Amino acid sequence: MDLFQLQRRLVDYRASLYHEDFLDEQFSQLQDLQDENNPDFVVEVVTLFFEDSERLLNELAKALEQPIIDFKRVDAHVHQFKGSSSSIGAQRVQKACIAFRNYCEEQNVEGCLKCLQQLRHEYSLVKTKLESMFQLEQQILSAGGSIPM
């Protein structure tokens, strides 16, 4: 694939992520914040998001395995996850968190477990897609091209 095709592919791929609500305008904000002083800003923030998310998913699984579930604790984790996903523009993850919080409020264990599954699913989808996007960007840069806006 030549440079032009790669760039075209990236533009289309990015557009599809927005179109399918994986990402929202908050993500393009992150891209706007990136500059020569911080050329890897987006990758850095997203990497941090991945680490944080994995930690939160583990905490959530543990909290929901307890014989007596501390719903306040579960809700606090989900609240944090909602905040960080909204900061980076991971819209579907954020939406999954909102649904999750409702079940926490109701203290509905089954509902929470289902939401955790949904949340894991949405998170792994957006992670895969963002990684693919970053890979495409790397390919373009390695080929001597620049990332189209």
Place this chain on the structure above:
Amino acid sequence: MIQENVWISTNSLDFAQSMTLLLRFQIQSYIQRTMYSHGTSGEQSNYYSRSRGLRVLLVDDDEINRMVTKKMLEKLGCEVTAVSTGFECLSAFSHAENSFRVVVLDLHMPEIYGFEVATRIRKFRSCNWPLIIALTASTEDNVQKRCVQIGMNAVLQKPVLLQAMAAELQRILHRAKPL
């Protein structure tokens, strides 16, 4: 930096007087820097001129949010110190040489609730500064009302957009009473 040269011994002057002098010099130097930068950076200057060189204290317990908001404020030309707890925030104020003009404060922090922090800042510094911008994910009316009651200058909805932050900074700096 002009701040370091201005600290006046409290032995020779009344404390309030020395603080006032300190503030005057800081604001003058800040205005000078603003005017200087206004001439140098073409496209952004009018929009961002008031925030250039502005010393901001950012308080947010979430690492990702902190990183993004910090970058946003730096993009607007601010000089940002970021802390992750209410305690760190209050101790930053107890160091007299820290002269934060604006505090950007996340309201929902675990160990010391954002409202509490703001109330204490206002008690600690009873004049019109620092200006406080609250960040909240909540859309409830009573959050806004409570912020106004405590003496905060602006409330922004999370996730924060660059333009929204820029607009609020401009607005509150414009309205801030000079000392």
